[in-house]
Amino acid sequence: MKTVNFVRMTLPAKSVNEAYARVAAAALASQVDPTIEQMADIKTAVSEAVTNAIVHAYRGQEGGLVYITMRLMEDGSFIVSVRDRGCGIGDVRQAREPCFTTAPSEERSGMGFSIMEAFMDKLQVRSAPGRGTTVTMTKRLGR
Amino acid sequence: MKTVNFVRMTLPAKSVNEAYARVAAAALASQVDPTIEQMADIKTAVSEAVTNAIVHAYRGQEGGLVYITMRLMEDGSFIVSVRDRGCGIGDVRQAREPCFTTAPSEERSGMGFSIMEAFMDKLQVRSAPGRGTTVTMTKRLGR
Amino acid sequence: MNLKLLEEENVLHAVITGEIDHHNAVVLREKVDRQIAAMRPAGLVIDLSGVTFMDSSGLGFVMGRYRSMAGIGGQVTVKGATGRVETILQMSGAYRYVKLLDE
Amino acid sequence: MNLKLLEEENVLHAVITGEIDHHNAVVLREKVDRQIAAMRPAGLVIDLSGVTFMDSSGLGFVMGRYRSMAGIGGQVTVKGATGRVETILQMSGAYRYVKLLDE
Numbered sequence: 001m002k003t004v005n006f007v008r009m010t011l012p013a014k015s016v017n018e019a020y021a022r023v024a025a026a027a028l029a030s031q032v033d034p035t036i037e038q039m040a041d042i043k044t045a046v047s048e049a050v051t052n053a054i055v056h057a058y059r060g061q062e063g064g065l066v067y068i069t070m071r072l073m074e075d076g077s078f079i080v081s082v083r084d085r086g087c088g089i090g091d092v093r094q095a096r097e098p099c100f101t102t103a104p105s106e107e108r109s110g111m112g113f114s115i116m117e118a119f120m121d122k123l124q125v126r127s128a129p130g131r132g133t134t135v136t137m138t139k140r141l142g143r
Numbered sequence: 144m145k146t147v148n149f150v151r152m153t154l155p156a157k158s159v160n161e162a163y164a165r166v167a168a169a170a171l172a173s174q175v176d177p178t179i180e181q182m183a184d185i186k187t188a189v190s191e192a193v194t195n196a197i198v199h200a201y202r203g204q205e206g207g208l209v210y211i212t213m214r215l216m217e218d219g220s221f222i223v224s225v226r227d228r229g230c231g232i233g234d235v236r237q238a239r240e241p242c243f244t245t246a247p248s249e250e251r252s253g254m255g256f257s258i259m260e261a262f263m264d265k266l267q268v269r270s271a272p273g274r275g276t277t278v279t280m281t282k283r284l285g286r
Numbered sequence: 287m288n289l290k291l292l293e294e295e296n297v298l299h300a301v302i303t304g305e306i307d308h309h310n311a312v313v314l315r316e317k318v319d320r321q322i323a324a325m326r327p328a329g330l331v332i333d334l335s336g337v338t339f340m341d342s343s344g345l346g347f348v349m350g351r352y353r354s355m356a357g358i359g360g361q362v363t364v365k366g367a368t369g370r371v372e373t374i375l376q377m378s379g380a381y382r383y384v385k386l387l388d389e
Numbered sequence: 390m391n392l393k394l395l396e397e398e399n400v401l402h403a404v405i406t407g408e409i410d411h412h413n414a415v416v417l418r419e420k421v422d423r424q425i426a427a428m429r430p431a432g433l434v435i436d437l438s439g440v441t442f443m444d445s446s447g448l449g450f451v452m453g454r455y456r457s458m459a460g461i462g463g464q465v466t467v468k469g470a471t472g473r474v475e476t477i478l479q480m481s482g483a484y485r486y487v488k489l490l491d492e
């Protein structure tokens with residue numbers, strides 16, 4: 001599948017950049033004229049993935065970086081991957097279960113992965129404890 | 144000087160990404176509550192620098208990449224650098240003169256560098272023929 | 287994100303506008319909990335009608351306030367959720383804990 | 390970016406709204422020149438009042454149309470430029486070539 005356009009970016013794991021990542025994703029997706037609903041889905045899913053890198057992967061530590069790659073494909077699909085070099089996830093299957101969270105005291109609901117899964121067409125989570133996590137999501141755009 | 148926040152990004156040298164780069168720059172600058180005029184200045188200057196990479200550095204060739212680094216500094220200034228690995232500029236002093244252009248047939252006005260200089264507080268151009276060009280601009284933000 | 291806190295009889299109204307993400311939710315939590323502690327209302331109404339974006343951090347905020355209010359024997363009501371905001375509240379099962387105000 | 394072309398007597402009006410950068414200027418150039426060739430107007434009025442962003446590519450577009458019109462003995466008038474758009478036209482000296490319509 002040919003990549004029509006892409007953006008690769010690195011930004012610090014700061015909560016103020018959750019909004020930045022949403023804007024950056026929406027700006028690329030807007031190049032193929034998605035519906036308002038598709039835009040909302042992408043913004044929500046990207047927000048979840050980036051928030052997880054900030055909250056869980058680096059646990060609020062200074063200096064962590066979030067790597068985002070977004071691609072627009074020839075068939076009109078949008079592929080975004082959010083990568084961190086944080087603590088990683090031991091049991092990905094359990095992490096993806098609705099309401100499972102390791103940070104209830106920070107008022108995490110455990111619904112992040114469920115929302116990514118519901119709002120995007122495809123969700124892939126690859127993680128290695130101590131090495132980091134990569135979340136890749138695909139959304140078909142167009143009317 | 145301490146960097147408060149930053150974004151590093153890579154994107155293909157396609158004209159559709161001129162608008163993308165403006166949005167990306169404005170989104171970071173907006174984190175320190177700039178005036179509408181300061182936002183317009185940054186968008187214009189970034190647009191000029193990215194357009195030059197697309198039009199001049201790679202001469203419309205497929206496959207070229209534009210590297211943008213943007214930083215918000217502790218003193219409220221915004222520093223953006225736009226880098227390409229294109230043809231480079233032999234005589235930077237001449238290139239920076241108002242109305243000098245090597246692409247009149249593409250309706251370039253030769254005012255790109257003059258606008259960057261007028262709209263930003265500082266402009267630095269480093270270039271090596273055959274290796275590429277880096278344009279770095281600083282804008283003090285705040286009211 | 288903007289928060290307006292209004293007291294009406296013994297009920298606290300939290301009117302939120304703009305975007306709710308993890309960055310903002312931390313601020314919301316702090317401000318609303320401080321007011322709950324000071325006022326000890328019988329009910330908290332969270333008005334989401336002006337919310338343009340919300341992710342699961344907003345859900346965490348709503349459920350967190352359910353717990354704050356449960357601690358003082360009060361109830362939480364959510365109103366004005368539309369679009370993706372409503373979808374997220376529905377799919378999480380939040381309405382088993384907080385009341386939905388239909389207007 | 391959006392372009393509306395209107396003919397009024399022997400004058401062509403190009404009403405541009407939105408953003409003018411290099412990406413859009415290429416499209417504008419093509420469309421306006423095609424109409425100039427077909428209509429051969431005595432004058433071209435470029436209305437920039439709805440332009441929200443313009444960089445030097447817009448300047449190149451204006452000067453390019455000055456040349457297109459000069460080739461058929463016609464004039465170019467610019468109207469509605471404000472803010473940074475006006476600054477760019479002023480600092481480039483474009484008004485030595487094209488007329489500015491004050492309203």
Ligand SMILES: Nc1ncnc2c1ncn2[C@@H]1O[C@H](COP(=O)(O)OP(=O)(O)O)[C@@H](O)[C@H]1O
Nearest residue numbers: 052056057095101102108109110111112113133
């Ligand atoms: N990038 C990440 N790095 C480390 N752990 C993660 C990451 N993303 C998710 N997790 C783990 O998976 C759990 C479930 O994530 P999620 O469904 O998004 O819910 P929540 O963020 O509300 O906890 C988290 O509580 C955390 O333990």
Ligand SMILES: Nc1ncnc2c1ncn2[C@@H]1O[C@H](COP(=O)(O)OP(=O)(O)O)[C@@H](O)[C@H]1O
Nearest residue numbers: 195199200238244245251252253254255256276
């Ligand atoms: N990134 C670049 N790579 C190679 N050449 C460049 C680059 N940027 C500018 N130049 C050279 O400098 C000249 C002047 O640039 P500028 O003032 O922006 O005007 P314009 O883009 O309208 O030509 C260009 O015509 C080109 O020859």
